[in-house]
Amino acid sequence: MRKALEARAVHGLDKVDFGATSNADADLTGQAMRYAAALARGAADPTKLYDVYTVPRPSPDLKAGLANALRAGDLTGWFASLAPQDANYKKLSDAYLRLLRAPAQSVAEIPVMGEAIKPGAVDPRIPAIARELAILDYVTPEDAQGDRYTPKLITAVRQMQADYGMKPDGIIGSEALAILNMSDVDRSRAIAVSMERLRWLERTPPATRIDVNLAAARLTYWRDGKIVDSRKVIVGEPDTETPQLGSPIFRLVANPTWTVPRSIQEKEIVNKGSGYLKANNMVWKDGWIVQQPGPKNSLGLVKFDMQNDHAIYLHDTPAKPLFAMVQRQRSHGCVRVEDALGFAEMLAKDEGVLDEWHTARASGRETFVKLPGQIPVRMLYQTVLFDGADEPIVRNDPYGWDDRIGAALGFKAGKALRVQSGAVDVGP
Structure with a gap:
């Protein structure tokens, strides 16, 4: 059991303490059950982390499983069998272990130094900036070439700035680089959170x-x-x-x-008058606004x-x-x-x-x-996707939902990549 727990980084659970308070059988059994539950259903309960979570979850009989594993003398094998067995989980695990073994970054990947990068400028940071813009889907990988700040990249940066609530001037300063710069700590946290979310899901x-x-x-x-x-x-x-x-x-x-919900009706429609209702093919029906x-x-x-x-x-x-x-x-x-x-x-x-x-x-x-x-x-809700080479890429966390899972897994708060969108119409 101790051998299995020492290797729990393979599941991104190395910051979670499953420790027993003593070597008494009851304490060791509790430790084994806590670790088994984390592998089988997740270290955190999504129904407690979120107001609403109804995606079907696995529910294996862990007590019977532990008893069978002890009889068979293969506790390590049983623990391993409880986690997801699919290729994506394995790829996330491999990426997490690589980051864990890598030397800690002493500087930001894209240095925040010198003057801001203005449209048309040539800067050695541009290739790294373009790669991050491609990861976030603002440009294609083919656009991530050369060290000149091209019109395509300028358009992408302006769009990113607007999405993240910045002035969309196309100038790459410290604020824009804060969005584009992601440390290995941020990446490993996002990957561990992604593995946790996969553990919440039915295996088949x-x-x-x-x-x-x-x-x-x-x-x-x-x-x-x-x-x-x-x-x-x-x-x-x-x-x-x-x-x-x-x-x-x-x-x-x-x-x-479409029967307009009360919240939308009261906040966005009721004060607009009959002209708005007529123009949008809406009528009052039994106290509700209904769009035909x-x-x-x-x-x-x-x-x-x-x-x-x-x-x-x-x-x-x-x-x-x-x-x-x-x-x-x-x-x-x-x-x-x-x-x-x-x-x-x-x-x-x-x-x-x-x-x-x-x-x-x-x-x-x-x-x-x-x-x-x-x-x-x-x-x-998955913030880690895979590129054409099957490498995990960390996308943005628009709802900020990674934070509570990361905390449950023992990570410090990370850098949040969050959008400021704003609904642009009254639709549901």
Whole structure:
């Protein structure tokens, strides 16, 4: 058991104390159970860290497992079997161990020295700056070449400055470099947090499902164990975060109406007058503002109805330009899907209800098409993704949700890469 605990850095748990107070059997058993639980379900309980967390979690019988491992004389093997076995977890583990063994950085990766870098300047820091901009999705890797501050990089820096609440002047000073500079300590913390989030998840998720990464604002559609589609989404802004839900889609809604929630109604619509309601095809109905079907409807032309108690669902949107933005945390909490009609067509075809869907769309009225089988949806939050060479890259933490997990794993507060977006329309 001590050998297994000494090697717990392989799971990013080296800062967590599972220690026993003595060598008494009860203390040692408690230590083993705490470590086993951390590997099997996570060192922290997401339902206690977040107001809402309903993504399905594993629940193995650890007492029976410990007894069997002791009988078999293979405690180390049992501990190892409890953690996720997938390739991504292994890649995160390898990256964490590499960072742990690397010498500590004595200076920032991109030195904050000399004058600010102005448009058109030549500076030896530009290649490193361009690489970080590519990691954050503001430029492509092909743009990260040379040491001249080019127009493409200037546009990217201005967009980044706007996203992070800075003056978008394109000048790379200490404030912009603070966003771009990430230490090995920051990286290792983010990777350990990412491993912890994977430990929260079922080891064998449904083969057909939809995963939404809220941090990256991307949707991935799995069918029979294979990724068949991936697309951009718009998710909740930092003040109205999309919660981490496990919630299935059970029907498609063609030409949906939208009953405006009280919070949006009172804050953003009720004082705008009848002219605004008429221009946006809205009417009062039983004390609620209801937007009628049509191209101006905030739900667009399709809604993906989901079963949960939080009024969260996927839907279309008339605000198409938002999908071109890098930071797409800009809704009031629901998830807007890029080319939602194309995605609905794909789901309807895969579920064998394409004819019913076409009839519903053509009606022009709000029409419900029930799916023969529910499609599980998981709203996840991962700030570490993988590049083309399968190397982990740390993206931004738009909701600041890494902090509480990092603290639970024994890390000091890290540098937060957080956006300041602001919802740009009244849609959900």
